[in-house]
Amino acid sequence: MTDSNPTHAVVIERTFDAPIDLVWKLWTEPEYFKAWYGPDGATIPVAKMDVRVGGRRLVCMEVQTPNGAMQMWFSGEYREILVNQRLVYTEAMSDEHGNVPSEQNAAPGHPESTEVRVEFEDLGDRTRMVMTHVGIPAGSPGAAGWEMALAKLTAYVDEQRRR
Numbered sequence: 001m002t003d004s005n006p007t008h009a010v011v012i013e014r015t016f017d018a019p020i021d022l023v024w025k026l027w028t029e030p031e032y033f034k035a036w037y038g039p040d041g042a043t044i045p046v047a048k049m050d051v052r053v054g055g056r057r058l059v060c061m062e063v064q065t066p067n068g069a070m071q072m073w074f075s076g077e078y079r080e081i082l083v084n085q086r087l088v089y090t091e092a093m094s095d096e097h098g099n100v101p102s103e104q105n106a107a108p109g110h111p112e113s114t115e116v117r118v119e120f121e122d123l124g125d126r127t128r129m130v131m132t133h134v135g136i137p138a139g140s141p142g143a144a145g146w147e148m149a150l151a152k153l154t155a156y157v158d159e160q161r162r163r
Helices: 020-028 030-036 141-162
Strands: 009-016 043-049 056-065 068-082 086-094 114-122 127-134
Touching: 009 141, 020 030, 020 086, 020 114, 020 127, 020 141, 030 043, 030 141, 056 086, 127 141
Parallel strands: none
Antiparallel strands: 009 127, 043 056, 056 068, 068 086, 086 114, 114 127
16 A cells, blocks of 8 residues: 555554664563554454564554443554564454455445555664554544554553663
């Protein structure tokens, strides 16, 4: 997926007070990913990540609503992996088996598949990260979710550094 229109992508940059190996691990190892991913109040009961080109990923995000817990499943495929440099994967809403509904059955206004690109830059004992989620409009609820998730990632990095 390529889209050069910045209104159709969320782009967030962060610099972490942590070495690049740690920040990479937080994006690519399921137990770490589950600790920070998702907006405030969300939990990640499932994160299956076969981090290799062509490998699949399946993530379940659970949020509490007035009517009880609601689960949202996302599946995708890793497209590009340059350790400690670049991570690219697709993401689509799916069922718990990773089956993606056809475009006719997808949520209105939501593309069938999007692409997440994460660039990492080694700054010595710090790491610069730029996350671009193509297919999620800037200013959308998805963009707000990423802002919350990356704030949680920042806090989690700080917690890991103190250990």
